[in-house]
Amino acid sequence: MVFSLFKKSKAKRSLKESGLGISRKYNLLPGRCYVVEESPPDVSFDAFTNLINTPDAGAKKTVGLAVTRQHPELVRQKYGLENTPIYWLATRTGEEIIAPTNLGILTHTMVKFIDEHPNGVILLDGLEYLISNNDFNKVLRIIDQVSDHISQSSSRLILPVDPRAFEQRELALLERNMEKIQIHKPAQ
């Protein structure tokens, strides 16, 4: 009984952020997947938080789902995320943690989110970690599966990748159905 009440209240929880009163800076089109070649994933997180904190052209709020290698509490603090679900890719047990080898749960989590929030945005940070724990082709298949769902919805996927961690052929396969967010890298 207690469990079912908990499940119910959790299911009803709003995933919307309160908004910041700032402008939308990234024009990420519905039904598209975007890859960002960068490390650390600053532009990806900026685009993700900007989308979920600003209304779209129809004045609707966008809800987000983040899957990341970074600890969720640090992500919440840095990006001011109060209601957005954040899943931690880690070899630990617990709620809102996904083991890197559990690609089935990871795919299910993202596909379910797309089905429930057709105008949402998913940030998948930690692709390198997934590939270091799995065969590349297996990871590619889940990206393709999620990408297919995205293209049949109005959601978006943001996928940061560190190009140094991939062979040229792997990068080409990953990016073949995606649009690239081009970033200028200033000299540090």
Place this chain on the structure above:
Amino acid sequence: MVKILVVDDSEAFRKVMIELLVKVGFHDVTEASNFEEGVQMFRQERPQFTFVDMILPGKSGVELTKELLAIDPETTVIAMSSIINKTMIRQSLDAGAKDFLLKPTNAIALSSVLTMWSD
């Protein structure tokens, strides 16, 4: 030519910002590292845009925003910070800042802000 002032206590960040601004087509950029220098450079240069780090040594970015807008109510102030602190962002917007940029910023976000708030 559009004049821009960047106020941030990090010299490295100012350098990156100036490089990005040049990349997106804005070449007339001056810089300052704190409240006092910011006010002095603002009076001297009268920029159309001022990017203000919300956390400055001494007086804060919110106080600087109020001061700059008291000098010239027509200027556009954009707040910046390396974290999204909703309270601080609201304080900046209430003080008159037009928008917010998360640091480290990039050419896409910077270009978008400048286009959005250009006359």
